Amino acid sequence: KHWIISEGTPQMNNNTEKIVDDLCLDRWRTLLSVDDLLEAMIEALQAANALENTFIFYNSDHGYHLGQFNQQGEKRQPYDEDIRVPLIVRGPGVMKNATTASIGLNIDLAPTFIDLAGGEIPPDMDGRSLKPIIMQQQIEWRNDFLVEYWGEGTPCMGDIHAEPPNQIFLHDCHNNTFVNLRTMTLSDNSSYIMVWPNDNPSPLNISDANFKEYYNLEEDFWQMKNAVSSLPSTQEDAYQKRLQELMMCSGASCHTPRSP
Secondary structure: OOHHHHOOOOOOOHHHHHHHHHHHHHHHHHHHHHHHHHHHHHHHHHHOOOHHHOOEEEEOOOOOEEOHHHOOEEOOOOOHHHHOOOEEEEOOOOOOOOOOOOOOOHHHHHHHHHHHOOOOOOOOOOOOOOHHHHOOOOOOOOOEEEEEEOOOOOOOEEOOOOOOHHHOOEEEOOOOEEEEEEEEOOOOEEEEEEEEOOOOOOOOOHHHOOEEEEEEOOOOOOOOOOOHHHOOHHHHHHHHHHHHHHHHOOHHHHOOOOOO
16 A cells, blocks of 8 residues: 555554544534435425436545544545445336445536436546436446545644544545546456555656555455556556546546447
């Protein structure tokens, strides 16, 4: 793991475990108000005889780690806990209790809403409409995606002056600008990560990255062991080429699936 995980976060103890447990409970408690809001909205739609003609999307903007890799409560890491979010859809034409393995991204929400409303999707949108996916239609679809985070740099963010010192943990700091190529195909379920040494480099150049990580999630589901040293050079070159494509794409050029 890069330095914020390997060096900037000490082993959790009874105090930090309690912090994580309390934070988890607080987040669950907060969801009670979301339940109330959802119930009130559905009752209002029923009263207006509009429920069966309305699409409801249930989503979140990011994942959240709570104790993974000794990190307390935050979201600025490239691992699955921080990047996977729920997406539940209800509406006309949506099959009840259906699920899909297709990849949906937050950048898909705006074009989806425009499409469902009968509008014209602007050509410069990187995302795609999820309408054919949620309507169970056959369509060529993405099998990988780009995660980017531009670190806020120094000063380091987090409890860097915590008492006792072993409660220190970092949210963000220098050397936390990264890209993650998350691939999800029948033959490749992986995460390839590149980290940059300076704060907010612009543009990001592949050759300037100073730390890399690789995880085969079929063999290492929890992303515990960085296996980049065992990655064949041809495969790593292919990942870097694909990262460059996704980092530079715009609009329709972002929609081409990676070759199997």
